[in-house]
Amino acid sequence: MTVLPLLLLPGLLCDERLWRDQAAGLADIAAPVVADLTRDDNLAAMAARAVAAMDGAGAARFAVAGLSMGGYVALEVMRQVPGRVERLALFDTSARPDTPEQSRQRKGLMSLTRSGQFRGVTPRLLPRLLHQDHQSGPLAAEVMAMAERVGRDAFLRQQSAILGRPDSRGDLRCIAVPTLVGVGEADILTPPELAEEMAEAIRGAVLRRVPGCAHLQPMEAPEVVTAMMRDWLG
Numbered sequence: 001m002t003v004l005p006l007l008l009l010p011g012l013l014c015d016e017r018l019w020r021d022q023a024a025g026l027a028d029i030a031a032p033v034v035a036d037l038t039r040d041d042n043l044a045a046m047a048a049r050a051v052a053a054m055d056g057a058g059a060a061r062f063a064v065a066g067l068s069m070g071g072y073v074a075l076e077v078m079r080q081v082p083g084r085v086e087r088l089a090l091f092d093t094s095a096r097p098d099t100p101e102q103s104r105q106r107k108g109l110m111s112l113t114r115s116g117q118f119r120g121v122t123p124r125l126l127p128r129l130l131h132q133d134h135q136s137g138p139l140a141a142e143v144m145a146m147a148e149r150v151g152r153d154a155f156l157r158q159q160s161a162i163l164g165r166p167d168s169r170g171d172l173r174c175i176a177v178p179t180l181v182g183v184g185e186a187d188i189l190t191p192p193e194l195a196e197e198m199a200e201a202i203r204g205a206v207l208r209r210v211p212g213c214a215h216l217q218p219m220e221a222p223e224v225v226t227a228m229m230r231d232w233l234g
Contacts, residue, residue, distance in 0.1 A: 004233060005059030006030040007050055009070030010037055012158050013147040021222035022229055029233055033057050038154035042161050047076035065089035069158060075168045089180040089232055092187050092215050094194040095168040110159050113152055120147035131186045131214045172201035179205040180232040184213030
């Protein structure tokens with residue numbers, strides 16, 4: 001069986017834990033590499049570092065899956081090296097830039113963080129990330145611990161990268177690889193209508209809405225997401 005190199009791109013305040021179950025569950029058909037998206041403050045550099053990781057793995061061509069901020073990076077990878085990407089998966093993300101209100105809120109949060117008030121993902125923030133059924137217990141604790149590992153400085157770099165992202169809607173019709181668009185039914189950060197917009201614009205894209213999930217479906221519904229990705233990888 002052919003094993004396809006697979007680039008996995010985490011979201012804001014996420015690390016390799018986000019994709020842990022998919023990396024293990026797809027190991028028979030894919031060779032996963034989880035990119036480090038904590039070291040750069042712009043999408044172009046993040047994407048270039050991710051592609052370099054695939055170079056280091058000896059992968060001339062590869063599949064790409066990104067969640068939230070990782071989805072923004074995935075679209076940048078498509079712009080930088082379109083001929084190397086065989087398949088694309090976009091989870092809980094958007095092709096749109098921030099609205100003015102979103103930018104204002106993001107800058108305010110960055111200002112608070114610089115003043116020493118970084119608290120990572122607190123219990124108060126969990127309802128924006130997790131379905132109500134997952135907002136307490138081990139999964140919630142793992143999400144908070146993951147944010148702590150990423151830390152304050154990386155959070156500021158990631159927010160700067162997100163603020164500077166382009167409007168990618170015009171690029172979607174140029175995508176000509178098998179594409180999966182997945183979204184949690186209860187995602188309030190990047191709601192289902194944004195996933196529908198992307199799926200409608202990408203030729204032949206498959207849209208999957210996952211019940212019982214919000215913004216972090218690879219952790220919230222690991223078996224469902226792994227099965228979706230197995231179908232996507234063919």
